[in-house]
Amino acid sequence: MNVLYVEDNKINAMVMDKMLSKSNSNVIIAENGSQALKVVKEKTLDLILVDINLGLNQMDGCELLQRFRKLDILNSIPVFAVTAYAMPGDEQRFIDLGFDKYFSKPVNFDKLLAVISAIGVS
Template identity: 35%
Template sequence: MKILLVEDNEMNRDMLSRRLARRGHTVVMATDGQMAVAATLSEQPDLVLMDMGLPVMDGWEAARRIKGDARTSSIPVIALTAHAMAEDRERALAAGCDDFDTKPVDLERLGRKIDALVKDQASP
C-alpha cells in the first residue's frame, strides 16, 4: 500500500516512514499542507497520514482540500496530532479526516486503523 506521510518534524518523519516501510508499505512524504494536497493529487496514495500542525497550510485545511476535490475525496485521511482532546478529534473529523490518532504514535494501534480504513475502501 502507498501511504503519503505528511509530517514537518524530521525525526518523526524518519521514524514513522522507516516503521511503515518495514511493514511493507511504500511511503511518500510531504512536509507541509500545501505539499500534501499536491502530492495527494500526483501520487494518488492509498491513504494519507496527516500531521495537523503544519507550516504553509495546516493539516485541517489540507484535509478539507483533499476531501473537497473529487479526484482525491475517496482517499482515507488519518489525522495525527499531539492534541488528544475530544474537541481535536471532532475538529479533525469535521475537516474530513476519516480517523484520528495521537502522538506519540503507537504503531500497533495506528496499523489497526490503517487496515480498517483500507478494508473499508476495498468493500463494495
C-alpha cells in the first residue's frame, strides 16, 4: 500500500512512517502542500493522511484537501485528517469539509490500521 503523509513535523512524520511500515506500507512524506501536490501527480497512491496545520505561511490541510479533490485521479483515494485539533466538534468539522476520516494526535495506530483494513485499503 502506498501512503502519502503530509506533515511538517519531522518527528511526527518519522513515527507515522515507522508505524505504517510495520504493516508493509510504503510511506511517502511530504512536508508541505506544494510537495504533496507534486507527489500525487507522480505516484500511485492508496491513501493520503494530512495534518491540518502545515506551518506558518503554508497552505493548511483543508486547502490542500480542496486542491486534491479538484484532481480527478484523487476522487477515489481516501484522505484522512490527522491533527492536533481535538476539541468537541472538530471531528465533524473536518468530515464536513470533505475528509473521509479523522484521527486526533497522538494517533491510536491500532484504530488507524483497523480503519484502513475495514475500508479495504491495502
